[in-house]
Structures are given as structure tokens and as C-alpha cells.
Amino acid sequence: MNQSGRAASQTAVLVCQGRAAADGRAAPARFADPVAVQVLRAAERTPVDEVRAGTPPQGWRARTTYESVRACADVVVPRTAAIDEALRARVTGQLVILGAGLDTRAWRLHELAQTDVWEVDHPASQRDKRTRLADAAQAAQGPDEADRAAVGLPAMARSVRFTPVDFAVDDLGAALDIAGHDPSAPTTWLWEGVVPYLTRDEVRATVAMVAARTVPGSALIVNYQTPSVKAAAGRLLTRVLGSSVTSGEPWRSLWRPQQMAALLGEYGMRVVSDDTLLALAHAIGSPARGRSSLQSGRVAVAESH
Numbered sequence: 507m508n509q510s511g512r513a514a515s516q517t518a519v520l521v522c523q524g525r526a527a528a529d530g531r532a533a534p535a536r537f538a539d540p541v542a543v544q545v546l547r548a549a550e551r552t553p554v555d556e557v558r559a560g561t562p563p564q565g566w567r568a569r570t571t572y573e574s575v576r577a578c579a580d581v582v583v584p585r586t587a588a589i590d591e592a593l594r595a596r597v598t599g600q601l602v603i604l605g606a607g608l609d610t611r612a613w614r615l616h617e618l619a620q621t622d623v624w625e626v627d628h629p630a631s632q633r634d635k636r637t638r639l640a641d642a643a644q645a646a647q648g649p650d651e652a653d654r655a656a657v658g659l660p661a662m663a664r665s666v667r668f669t670p671v672d673f674a675v676d677d678l679g680a681a682l683d684i685a686g687h688d689p690s691a692p693t694t695w696l697w698e699g700v701v702p703y704l705t706r707d708e709v710r711a712t713v714a715m716v717a718a719r720t721v722p723g724s725a726l727i728v729n730y731q732t733p734s735v736k737a738a739a740g741r742l743l744t745r746v747l748g749s750s751v752t753s754g755e756p757w758r759s760l761w762r763p764q765q766m767a768a769l770l771g772e773y774g775m776r777v778v779s780d781d782t783l784l785a786l787a788h789a790i791g792s793p794a795r796g797r798s799s800l801q802s803g804r805v806a807v808a809e810s811h
């Protein structure tokens with residue numbers, strides 16, 4: 507999505523709500539995100555609590571929000587679990603999260619203790635996240651420790667470097683240079699829940715920039731959407747039913763696995779795994795109610811040798 511001059515991403519909030527709703531409930535041996543709830547605002551926690559309790563609210567609008575969070579939880583559990591596992595297997599010392607949104611990995615994965623994390627996101631979304639982190643730290647520590655809270659929740663990662671970038675207009679490489687990323691050292695790149703919101707040209711330009719800063723030993727973990735009539739119809743229905751969350755952030759590009767593999771191959775990255783969220787959900791025993799959206803979402807891992 508091109509969010510120039512736009513507000514912070516609402517889909518980032520929705521996926522965070524999904525993770526908060528599923529924490530400790532779905533596939534607890536393979537999925538956990540206890541930090542997600544901490545970066546949500548009070549009103550955003552209400553549907554999370556309702557989904558966790560299994561008590562749908564009265565009223566059309568509240569019920570639509572409830573169903574969105576519940577469905578989103580089913581999608582993010584296999585996606586998060588698969589990505590966490592891929593990341594743990596590829597700790598390189600540098601992790602760049604493209605379109606980080608309310609990603610909590612830098613605050614919850616102890617495997618990142620020796621890793622510097624660059625959180626790249628649209629400036630509006632990133633400002634919003636930094637405010638949320640400071641508020642969460644303050645809530646955790648109490649009002650007397652407001653100074654400490656100003657730096658945000660303590661991270662598990664060695665460092666977190668906020669890097670504001672609009673993929674549609676900004677130079678990602680220049681921004682990473684300024685933020686201290688070392689292109690001559692291996693990097694693990696994570697691109698979760700962002701590709702559909704970019705045009706094909708923006709996806710290609712981002713892959714080119716990633717490849718230009720990628721040396722052997724690096725890896726790219728990418729979550730993307732394949733074309734699906736059923737999933738598109740479901741998204742349309744949610745909008746018609748009044749969800750304002752997805753309406754401001756339309757999907758702009760969908761990729762078949764062969765197309766994604768070809769694009770990455772063109773830039774020297776070889777896909778070593780590429781699974782549907784449905785297969786990943788079956789593998790970890792998480793709920794798989796929305797079969798078509800789980801079937802059309804994928805997580806691919808590509809390595810650079």
C-alpha cells in the first residue's frame with residue numbers, strides 16, 4: 507500500500523490482536539506472543555479478550571471486529587510459528603524486519619541476544635509503534651519510572667534500530683546505511699505480511715535492494731499471498747460488512763510460488779522451503795477454520811550461497 511501522508515497501519519494492529527488472542531490458546535508448544543497484548547491500546551484489547559473468552563459481543567460492528575480478530579488469529583499462529591522457527595535456525599547477527607508493524611520478536615526471542623535488529627516501516631506506523639512501546643513500558647513499570655519508560659520496553663535483541671522507510675518512495679539501502687546496517691556481513695531478512703500491500707514493481711525494487719545488501723550466509727523469509735478467488739471474496743465481504751481495517755490498505759500484488767521463486771532466483775536467492783499456512787497449521791495442530799485464506803497465504807525461505 508502506498509501510505510504517503512497516511513495514518514499508522516491498521517492491519518498491523520489487527521495481526522497484533524490476532525497474536526494476542528492466540529497467545530497461550532492455540533498450539534502453545536509451537537506459538538507464543540505474550541508481548542503482543544502489551545502494545546495494544548485498551549480499546550484494541552476488548553475484542554482480544556472476547557476472542558480469548560469465546561464470548562462474541564452483541565451488535566453488528568463489534569461482532570465484525572470479533573470475527574476479524576478470531577480469523578486473523580488462525581492465520582497468524584502458523585505464520586508466526588513457522589517464521590520464528592526459520593529465524594531461530596538462521597541467527598546471523600543482523601536481522602532486518604521489513605514492514606515490521608507491531609512485530610514483537612525483538613522483545614520476545616531470547617535467541618536474538620547477539621543480534622542487532624533493524625525495524626523498517628512506514629514512518630507513520632513506526633511513530634505509532636514507538637509510542638506504544640513507551641506506553642507499555644510505563645504501564646509495566648509504574649508512573650515513577652517514566653524516564654526509563656521513555657526508551658520503551660526492554661528488548662531481548664542486542665539492539666533495535668528504528669528505520670523509517672516508505673517502500674513506495676524511499677531508498678531502503680540509504681536508510682539502512684544511515685542506521686548502521688553492514689551489507690558485507692550476513693543478514694537475515696524478514697518480510698511478513700507486507701508483500702500484498704506493495705505493487706509488483708515495489709516488490710521487485712525491494713528484492714533488488716535486499717539482494718544488493720546480501721552476502722552468502724544470508725537468508726530472506728518472506729510471507730506472501732497467492733491469487734485466490736475465495737480469499738478475495740472473503741476480504742470483500744469483510745469490507746462490505748463494515749470493517750474499516752482492510753479498506754484503507756488494499757492488496758496490490760499476489761504471487762504464485764513459481765513467480766516468487768523466479769523473482770528471488772533472479773537476484774541470487776534460492777528458495778529452500780515454501781509452504782501454505784494451511785500445511786503449516788496442520789503441522790503444528792493449530793485451528794484451520796478459514797481454509798481458503800490459509801491456503802492462499804505462504805511462508806517461503808530463500809538462502810543466498
Ligand SMILES: C[S@@+](CC[C@H](N)C(=O)[O-])C[C@H]1O[C@@H](n2cnc3c(N)ncnc32)[C@H](O)[C@@H]1O
Nearest residue numbers: 515517518605606607628631672673674698699
Ligand atoms: C499487515 S502489517 C504487517 C506487520 C508485521 N510485519 C506483522 O506481520 O505483524 C503491514 C505492514 O506493512 C507496512 N507497509 C505497508 N506498505 C508500506 C510501505 N509502502 N512502506 C513501508 N511500510 C509499509 C505497514 O506500515 C505495516 O506495518
